[in-house]
Structures are given as C-alpha cells and as structure tokens.
Amino acid sequence: MDRGPKRDLIGDIATAVRKKGLHFGVYYSGGLDWSITDLPPHNDGYELARPSDAAYSMYCYEHVVDIIDRYKPEVIFNDINWPDFSKREGEYSLPALFDYYYSHVPTGVVNDRWGIPHWDYKTSEYKMNLHVEDGGVWENNRGVGYSFGYNKLETDEHYLDISGLLHHLLDIVSRGGNLLLNVGPTASGEIPELQQKVLRQMGDWMKINSKAIYASHAVPEFKASDAPWIRWTGVGKEVFAHIESTGKTTFEVPESLVDDSSAHFLSGEKATISRSGNQITVDIDAKHSPMAVLAFKRR
DSSP states (O other), X not given: OOXXXXXXXXXXXXXXXXXXXXXXXXXXXXXXXXXXXXXXXXXXXXXXXXXXXXXXXXXXXXXXXXXXXXXXXXXXEEESOOOGGGSSSSTTOHHHHHHHHHHHOTTOEEOSOSSSSOOSSEEEETTBSGGGXXXXXXXXXXXXXXXXXXXXXXXXXXXXXXXXXXXXXXXXXXXXXXXXXXXXXXXXXOOOHHHHHHHHHHHHHHHHHGGGTTTOBOOTTSOOEEXXXXXXXXXXXXXXXXXXXXXXXXXXXXXXXXXXXXXXXXXXXXXXXEEETTEEEEEEOGGGTTOEEEEEEEO
C-alpha cells in the first residue's frame, strides 16, 4: 500500500466479491517472484530458473500467511511451483503452511502447482496438462484471449466470442470440470470493452440457463455429439442437452432414460419432439441461439 494507488486493492476486491455473494480466492506465484531479476531469461521449453533458498522460502511463506490473515481466501491458486527449501516437514514448510491455512479457513482449497503431491483440485491451462481432466476434481483455466494480463496487441480475432466461450465452458462442465476464466485489466484497472462484450453475453445466457450449470455433474450415459454440437449436464432428477443448432435437429436420447413429455427449453417453452427409436427430433427456434438448453426429467 506504500506504492501505486496507496490503498488495499485486494481487500477492496475481496469486499466487493463477497458483497455479491461470491467466494473469494487469490493467485500467488510461489515459484517465482517477478521482482527477482538476477535470473536468466525463460526459454521456450518453459524451464524456469527460480529461487529455492531458505530466505526466499520464508519470504513466500510469510506472504501467504499474511494473505490468509488479511483476506481469508477460500481458494489459493499457487503457480510455478514452490521454493524447494519448504518441501519438507517443520517450520516454514509447505505442510505447516497448509495446516495454517486449513485451520484458519476450514472451507479453503488449494490447487496442484506446489511441486509436491498435495492438492484439493487439479488444474489444466488452455491445452496444457489435459491429462488431469480424466477424473477427480479439476479445473481448466484460460484467458478470454491468449494472455492472462492485458495485451494491447490482441484484437477480437484473439478473443473468445460467445459461441467459443460456450463451447469451452460446456465441454468442461459436461465432463465434470470447472472453468476459471481470466480477464486482463488495463493499467488503469479497466476491463477492455472486447472482453466485457463476451462476459455480458455469457451473463445474458446464464440468466436463462444457469440451472443447467451450477451444481451440475457429468452424465456419461448421455452421448456428446459434434454434429450437431451437443453436451449434457445433470442436476438432481433432470438432465440438460446443450444444443448449438437451429431448425429441426435430430440427436440420440435413449427412450429408457428420459420422459419425453417433460421436454422443455429453460426459457420456459415446452418443446415438441418426435421420436424414432433412440433418436429424437426437436425444432429449435433461432431465438434460443447461441446455445439452446433442452431439459428432460429422468425416468
């Protein structure tokens, strides 16, 4: 708070987030403090030279303890490993840090980028580490564009549009994962208009269809499809087909799994469907674009 805006920006953001009923988490680069400059440049293989001595380990430890004490974050997303000195038992160790965190934030969770086999959930990033998406608790993280920070060279061709963002979200959620979507503010703290655009469009879609996303789970007995593009989620006794199509659309839904008479769009309209064996056909009005959500009750 002695530099820059001379105010506790993290505290202000935490207060604003919680005021909206959201959970607050923090990012911490444990393996590399970007102010440490006496290290060689990173190479294309992303093999990072990083400080791992006792002094740096204690510096990071005290940082995170201070974050826990001040903000009680329910997520700590560590990145780029952790100083090797702390990968042991005892004072200033990672086990001691985790014990401190969980005792002060009982609902808290940590990710899997500490360089030791401890995590509450695993992470993939863009197309990296996709093997973690095979099961368990996992999250994919990426930016609206190709950068996590603001990049003035990025244009709309580099950013996800609403169709691309829905594809990414629904493919992840339908397989039991979570999406962490990053926005990159400018130096003045503003979210660029091109990033705002897709976030607002996603908000409009979620106002109608969030029932099929929040607290949902994978339903592997329902087949995903790329032609037409369909992903499935389930909540309680309902399943939801997320369909990118307009007009008469035919896809597989086993009759033994759903009650056809229950079919309706989450916008509130009843759906008229016809069935031939395990295939159903539904007429999807263009007003349901960019992604219709068709709900069924399970049998």
